[in-house]
Amino acid sequence: MKKLGFGTMRLPLTDRNDPASVDVKTTAEMFDRYLAEGFTYFDTAYFYHKGRSESVIGDLLVKRHPRESFTITDKLPIDFLHEKSDVQRIYGEQKQRLGTEYFDWYFMHAISRERFDTAKELGVLDFLAKKKEEGEIRRIGFSFHGKPEELEYILSDYVPELVQIQLNYYDWFDSGVESSKLHDIAVKHGVQLSIMEPLRGGALASPPQEVKEALAGIVPGASPAEAGIRFAASMENVMIVLSGMSSMDQLTENMAYMKDFKPLSKEQLDKMAALNTLLDSCTRIKCTACRYCVDGCPMKIAIPEYFELYNKSEIFGMRMAFTGKYKKLSETHGKAKDCLSCGACEQVCTQGLPISSLMAEVSAKFDK
Ligand code: SF4
Ligand code: SF4
Missing domain, CATH: 3.20.20.100 (NADP-dependent oxidoreductase domain)
Structure with missing residues (x-):
C-alpha cells in the first residue's frame, strides 16, 4: 500500500x-x-x-x-x-x-x-x-x-x-x-x-x-x-x-x-x-520555563505555560488546541488579564523578561 x-x-x-x-x-x-x-x-x-x-x-x-x-x-x-x-x-x-x-x-x-x-x-x-x-x-x-x-x-x-x-x-x-x-x-x-x-x-x-x-x-x-x-x-x-x-x-x-x-x-x-529547537528559537518570548517566577505571583498566573502557548500560536497561528489549553489552565490559574503589574515576577526572572507587559500581549490574544 x-x-x-x-x-x-x-x-x-x-x-x-x-x-x-x-x-x-x-x-x-x-x-x-x-x-x-x-x-x-x-x-x-x-x-x-x-x-x-x-x-x-x-x-x-x-x-x-x-x-x-x-x-x-x-x-x-x-x-x-x-x-x-x-x-x-x-x-x-x-x-x-x-x-x-x-x-x-x-x-x-x-x-x-x-x-x-x-x-x-x-x-x-x-x-x-x-x-x-x-x-x-x-x-x-x-x-x-x-x-x-x-x-x-x-x-x-x-x-x-x-x-x-x-x-x-x-x-x-x-x-x-x-x-x-x-x-x-x-x-x-x-x-x-x-x-x-x-x-x-x-x-x-x-x-x-x-x-x-x-x-x-x-x-x-x-x-x-x-x-x-x-x-x-x-x-x-x-x-x-x-x-x-x-x-x-x-x-x-x-x-x-x-x-x-x-x-x-x-x-x-x-x-x-x-x-524543534530552531523553531522554538524563532519565538518572541524567550522564556526558558525555569519557573522561578511562578510561586511569587499573587494571582497564580501560569506564566511559563501562557508564554509557551503564545509562542506556539506565533509560529503555527492561532489554533483551537492553544485556546483550549489556555482555557483549561485559566480554570485553575489566574488569567493573563488578571496580572496586577506588581513586578514580583520580573524581580526574579532569570531572563530579565518584561513579564507584565508581555502578559498584556498574551491577554490580547487569549482573553477574548
Ligand atoms: S506582574 Fe503579573 S504575572 Fe507578575 S507576579 Fe505580578 S501579577 Fe503575577
Ligand atoms: S522566571 Fe522568566 S524565564 Fe523563568 S519561567 Fe518565569 S518568565 Fe520564564
Missing part, C-alpha cells in the same frame, strides 16, 4: 465559514485522481465536516468506484456515547452514511486513558470484536490523543491492529505531545501506526524562513511539506501518513513524492527532529 492517506477532515469548501459546505465537484476530482495514481487509503470520522465527510465518501467513492479499489477508515466518537445502545446506533448511522457493507479499518476515536475506560464500560471492545467476527469490520484500531503513559496503560491491556498518533518533526521531542515516546511505545507493543498531523495542521508546510533554509540543507530539493511528510513516513512501523488535503495542488504535490516513496536516512531524521 502507498503510504499517503487521504484525510477527509479538511476537504475543499464552497463556503469557508461552513464546514458542512464540502465542494463536491472538486472533491470528486481529487478522489478520482488519487485513486488513478494508485493510492487507496481514506480516513474519515463521524463528525468531520459536521457529518458530511462520511456521506461525501459514500457518494463519491462507494457509489462510483469498485469497493475493493479503496479502503475506508472510520471512527466511533467515544464522547458521544452515553449508554450501550449508542454504540450500535452511531455505528449503524455511519454505515448508512457511507453506504458500505464493511469498514476496512474501524477505530475508537481520540482515545485517552479515560475514554478507553469509558469504551470498555460501554462494551465497545466486545461490540467491535463481534462485528469483526461477522465480517463488517476487517481490522480494529484507535486514534490516540494523550500522554505516553496513557498509551502504555492502554496497550498493556489491549493491542489493536493499528494506532493513529500525532507525529511530526516538531512534536518528536515537544513536551506537549512527545511523538517519539508515543512511537516507541507503539513499536514496543508491535503495533502498526497511522500518522496524523504530519505537518501540524499545515503549519510545517510554511515554517519560518530559518527553518525553511535548514530543511533545504537536510533534504535538498524537497519542499517543507515533502520533508515533513517523508519524516513521518520514514519512521519504523508507520503504515500510512494522513494528509488532510484541501486542494488539487496539495494533492498533486504530495502524490509526486509519495508515489515512489523514498525514506529519509537516520541522519536526516535526527537533524530534522533537532529543528
Whole structure:
C-alpha cells in the first residue's frame, strides 16, 4: 500500500465559514485522481465536516468506484456515547452514511486513558470484536490523543491492529505531545501506526524562513511539506501518513513524492527532529520555563505555560488546541488579564523578561 492517506477532515469548501459546505465537484476530482495514481487509503470520522465527510465518501467513492479499489477508515466518537445502545446506533448511522457493507479499518476515536475506560464500560471492545467476527469490520484500531503513559496503560491491556498518533518533526521531542515516546511505545507493543498531523495542521508546510533554509540543507530539493511528510513516513512501523488535503495542488504535490516513496536516512531524521529547537528559537518570548517566577505571583498566573502557548500560536497561528489549553489552565490559574503589574515576577526572572507587559500581549490574544 502507498503510504499517503487521504484525510477527509479538511476537504475543499464552497463556503469557508461552513464546514458542512464540502465542494463536491472538486472533491470528486481529487478522489478520482488519487485513486488513478494508485493510492487507496481514506480516513474519515463521524463528525468531520459536521457529518458530511462520511456521506461525501459514500457518494463519491462507494457509489462510483469498485469497493475493493479503496479502503475506508472510520471512527466511533467515544464522547458521544452515553449508554450501550449508542454504540450500535452511531455505528449503524455511519454505515448508512457511507453506504458500505464493511469498514476496512474501524477505530475508537481520540482515545485517552479515560475514554478507553469509558469504551470498555460501554462494551465497545466486545461490540467491535463481534462485528469483526461477522465480517463488517476487517481490522480494529484507535486514534490516540494523550500522554505516553496513557498509551502504555492502554496497550498493556489491549493491542489493536493499528494506532493513529500525532507525529511530526516538531512534536518528536515537544513536551506537549512527545511523538517519539508515543512511537516507541507503539513499536514496543508491535503495533502498526497511522500518522496524523504530519505537518501540524499545515503549519510545517510554511515554517519560518530559518527553518525553511535548514530543511533545504537536510533534504535538498524537497519542499517543507515533502520533508515533513517523508519524516513521518520514514519512521519504523508507520503504515500510512494522513494528509488532510484541501486542494488539487496539495494533492498533486504530495502524490509526486509519495508515489515512489523514498525514506529519509537516520541522519536526516535526527537533524530534522533537532529543528524543534530552531523553531522554538524563532519565538518572541524567550522564556526558558525555569519557573522561578511562578510561586511569587499573587494571582497564580501560569506564566511559563501562557508564554509557551503564545509562542506556539506565533509560529503555527492561532489554533483551537492553544485556546483550549489556555482555557483549561485559566480554570485553575489566574488569567493573563488578571496580572496586577506588581513586578514580583520580573524581580526574579532569570531572563530579565518584561513579564507584565508581555502578559498584556498574551491577554490580547487569549482573553477574548
Ligand atoms: S506582574 Fe503579573 S504575572 Fe507578575 S507576579 Fe505580578 S501579577 Fe503575577
Ligand atoms: S522566571 Fe522568566 S524565564 Fe523563568 S519561567 Fe518565569 S518568565 Fe520564564
